[in-house]
Amino acid sequence: MNSTLPDYKQMMSPEVRDRFARLVRRPVIMETRNLFKEFPTSSGKNQIVLKDISFQVHQREFLSIIGPSGCGKSTLIRILAGLETATSGEILLDGKPVVAPGAERGMVFQKYTLFPWLTVCRNVMFGLESIGKDRDTAENIALQWLDIIGLARYADYYPGQLSGGMQQRVAIARALAPQPRVLLMDEPFGALDAQTRTQMQNYLLEVWRNIDITIIFVTHDLDEAVYLSDRILALKANPGEINELIEVPLPRPRRSRMLLEPEFLATREHIDKLIRPPVKREDECEFKVVNMVGDKTFL
Amino acid sequence: MMKMQNVGCFAIRKKLTRRQEYILLFLSFALPLLLWCLVSYVPFLYHPLVRVTDAGDSFLCAPGDLIERSAFEEENRELASSGGKIMRGERANPAYLPAPHQVARSLVTAFLTPPRRDGEAWFHESIGHSIRIVFLGFLISSLFGVPLGILCGTFPFFERLIEPFIEFFRYFPAPVFATLCVAILGINDAPKIAIIFIGTFFQQLPMVANTTRSADGALIEAAQTLGASRRRILMKVIIPSVLPRLYKDMRILLGWAWTYLIVAEVVGTSSGISWFINQQAKYRDFSNVYAAIIIIGCIGLFCDMFLAWFGRQIFPWESKHKGIFYRAAEEIFGPRDQVFSIVLSKEERRKRDEQHSA
CATH class of the missing domain: 1.10.8 (Helicase, Ruva Protein; domain 3)
Structure with a gap:
């Protein structure tokens, strides 16, 4: 329906473009290299949950991880926290490998x-x-x-x-x-009502702006991801692998009114297309209203 | 259209008023008591026997005897046909069914009556002895059962090492060890404490382990991401998070320990409250038997009420359903957070606020 929206990449203002150029020059805080995670299944064949995940997070960056349900985004952040171990691959924090949970990676759970x-x-x-x-x-x-x-x-x-x-x-x-060096957040506002959620988002941005902290934020809420993040890591499901790394063309500080601006809508639309699972034929069922009462007044 | 129904006290899962609750509490005791009174004081309801008041010319009966009504009538028929003076009597209940007032009197007189033979225990001494045995047995069991249970619930290593044997041992009924305990520990208090230990410990350990395993994994993970050491997670997260439930387990287990008391007390030299009950039954003084049973029940109930109330004092973050007995205890001992509380006092809070603003 928003097919008239231009490509989000073209909407980035020079200031924002400049910001991203500065961002990638900052030191890398956390990095994953060729991360794989497999779970054994009852059939004996291992199910690949995460496939070849490599990305870098720079100092004071706000990175969101988004993807359809079952793409392993929660598993990914739990591996980053050290609560689960990867089958193969490396996680580096300030260049040193991560093996167990620790205070230098704070975590907020749902x-x-x-x-x-x-x-x-x-x-x-x-x-x-x-x-x-x-x-x-x-x-x-x-x-x-x-x-x-x-x-x-x-x-x-x-x-x-x-x-x-x-x-x-x-x-x-x-x-x-x-x-901590990095704050890991696993759908932290998922259990809150819509109003509180908006408040908490603004409040988190305020805290983030005022201290030296890098945030990795897992969510399934598109608006939340676009509104909060510098960059968004969109994952695919089955197996979970990186689909695209999106640079959000919105300036900082973020304001609630930006939710209506074309930059926001275009980015949202782009990610929505990325992560929305392809609709299979059998899923496309038609709804028929059946008159259960058998009474004309009902219709 | 749905009509709102007025169902009064019988609404599904709707809270009753405090007044209604107290009335029902009263009734739940008053109704059984009323039934007992009816059976005891209304002669035509039960009273299957006859107490002989005047034996007449009978050679078989003496005044005060309790005999079957049919036997009484038979004897009187024979006396009448032989021209003798017939017996008189009144309908009575059997000796094992004393009337409420007799039991009520025994509740007092049991304490006041000296033992029939020198060297035997007074009633209060018997109760004291029983409480001591239960307490010691339970204490020794908890000294081992609680730490081991927590270890088993925390480390799969100890779970696999300890629990299978305990689970197997749990199926031996504690009383079967009675003779062994006497052979090993002599005839005094030691085997009794051992029986209570055996009866309690092997239930306690799996129970504590299970409760410890129910500690919220999310809290443990949160502590891990905050950099807590293994020791700190065990001491400051796992144990505090299950403490209220462990406390509840202990209350249940204390009830079990009381059950094993009766077995324990007939082991070796008979002692304590069950000795008293056996003795009184031999004297056919059943009102004392009932008095003793009621006193055991009351000790258990008050003990549990106190523990429930005390639990709320030491676990103020737990605010679940308040039972009626808990509320009664609250009214006796004082409301929560007033007597003993781990929250800072007003004074401490003021001091800290000053520090903070400085």
Whole structure:
């Protein structure tokens, strides 16, 4: 329906083009080389979930990973976090290979994974204490973080007493407090309602703008990916492999009104075509309204 | 059109008012008591026997005897035909079915009556002895069962090493070890504690292991990505996350330990509350038997109410359904977060706010 939209690549302003030129000159923070992941199946044949994934993330970049369901995007980010191991290939963080989970790669999950038995402040302190900060230092840093996310008032609340959006803000603060090199986010706003989701997106951009952090963000929401990211890694399903790396032609800082601008719509349209699975004939069923009541007044 | 139905108290899964709940709590005890009163005090409902008040000329019966109604009538017919003075009696229940007031009286007199023979235990001494045995058996079992269970639930290595044997051993009924325990540990308290240990430990370990395995994997992963060490994940994530459920398991297991008490107490020298019950049954003083049973039940109930209430104090983040007995306990011991709380006090919070603003 938006076939009148021009190609998104042509819409990039010189400023944005310049931004990307600077971006790729920044140091590479995280890199994957020829990553493969296979799962054994009951039939004995291994199913290839990720096939030959190679990409680089530069310092302070916001990279989204998007793809149809089952393309292995969650598996990919879990491998980056060290929670799962790749069958073959390499993951490098600052040039050093990644083998296990660690504090230098913070992670935010879709489920709010706050520790329910710890107060909000203690939750944020958890990572700091894990990397060897003493209690007082950890508490001071945690309180600063709660200030940044605007939840200082709730320091002594338990997570169960907060709304979903607030809990996810605490989870972000908890992941950022130990100053990771990269923040991995696995559909972090997927469980939130539409309104809170928009708020959280703007809020995340605000935090990202103000600190030195690189973000890898997995989502299945097109608007979210285009609105937030510098570049978007679109995956194919079965097996999951890189389809295209898209540079988003929108300037920074992002504003909600950009959701209606042609640059946004063209990029969205382009990715939509990329990741929408080809429709098979048997899926194209026709819906017929059947009059179940047998009563003319129903029609 | 759907009509809103007024179903009152019988709405499906709809919460009752507090007043209704207390009325129902009262009724759930009052109704069985009422049934007992009817059977005890209304002669034509049950009363299958006759208590002889005046034996007349009978050689077979004496005043105070309890005999079958048919036997009583037979004897009287014979006495009447032989011209003797007939017996008089009133309808009565068997000795094992005392009336509520007799049991109520025994609840007090059981404590006040000295033992029939020197050197035997008073009632309160018997209860104290029983509580001590249960407590020691349960404590020793928990000292081993809880840490081992947590290890099995956390590390598949220990799970495979320990649990198969425990699962196998679990099927031996604890009482079959009674004679062995006496042979090894003598006849005093030691074999009794051992029986409770055997009965509890082999259930406790798999239960604790299962509960530990139910720890939320997402929380463990979150801790891993925050750089927590293995030790820190075990101590600060796995254990705290299952602690409320472990506590609940312990409450259930304590109930089991009480069950094994009755077996344990007849092992070696008979002792404690079941000795008291056996003794009173021998004297055919069944009101004391009922009193003792009711007291055991009350100890168990109050113990559990207290533990439920205490659990809420130490796990303030858990706010699930509050049972009626829990609420009653709350009214007795005080509401949550007031007596003992791990949340910062107002004073501490103020101090920290000052620090923060400085």
